[in-house]
């Protein structure tokens with residue numbers, strides 16, 4: 001490499017990032033350091049919402065890191081890309097964090113806090129008891145009762161057309177665009193699975209809406225948002241959910257399981273379950289493919305359901321799910337020797 005890339009424009013607009021990048025292109029940099037620095041740089045440059053890379057809970061540890069430059073082992077669980085950088089520095093005889101990285105930590109914390117504070121301007125609706133029509137009629141059947149209704153977000157231009165078909169509101173994920181922009185997506189069934197592949201509930205959808213189906217199912221049923229949501233399009237579900245209910249989802253991780261990671265070529269590593277697993281024992285312990293396993297089970301009834309009228313399809317799906325759950329529960333009981 002004879003000439004370094006021209007960083008002057010970046011230096012003017014984002015001096016902290018430019019200084020960090022010049023650290024990477026510095027001749028003679030240790031290979032392992034270069035690798036983890038580059039990975040962090042790539043994740044910063046990814047088109048995803050910054051809260052995927054730096055969850056709300058990581059803001060404080062990042063500030064601490066920048067103020068004291070003392071090692072922070074907690075950060076790696078929250079922000080694995082930064083964690084890997086710290087880990088490489090931990091291999092040195094004496095702990096030392098270059099000032100470029102301390103400044104980057106503070107810049108990332110600032111960015112995240114700004115985005116979060118701008119979004120988090122309301123609490124989730126309080127838990128209330130909601131009268132529901134019987135599931136046989138609505139095709140919506142969850143083990144958890146509805147505790148909220150989905151709000152309308154009048155400040156969001158496209159919120160009243162919940163279907164994900166328009167390119168401009170679809171973000172940068174090429175896989176998401178390919179799947180939903182075709183506009184010929186028929187309806188189907190959305191199922192929420194727990195990590196044991198037990199069906200927590202389902203709802204039938206006349207026209208697949210994409211992210212709103214998942215967002216609404218969680219927001220209206222879970223008094224508190226789950227810690228982890230695994231979804232094929234987590235990269236797009238995260239901004240969709242955070243823009244609407246940032247406080248409710250402040251501590252939720254939106255992840256894509258390994259089965260679906262392949263076509264998300266533009267999406268940042270921070271969206272993938274594999275990225276988080278290295279440091280987060282809870283995510284390593286749970287089966288992030290539980291949903292995939294369950295959805296394959298559903299595949300068995302897809303064809304027969306397609307020939308039924310609506311009422312029969314709902315009843316049949318419910319019966320299938322009941323049997324499925326019972327089988328899974330019995331298998332778990334057997335494994336535990338109960």
Ligand SMILES: [Zn+2]
Nearest residue numbers: 173235264267
């Ligand atoms: Zn994606």
Ligand SMILES: [Zn+2]
Nearest residue numbers: 194195196198
């Ligand atoms: Zn479970």
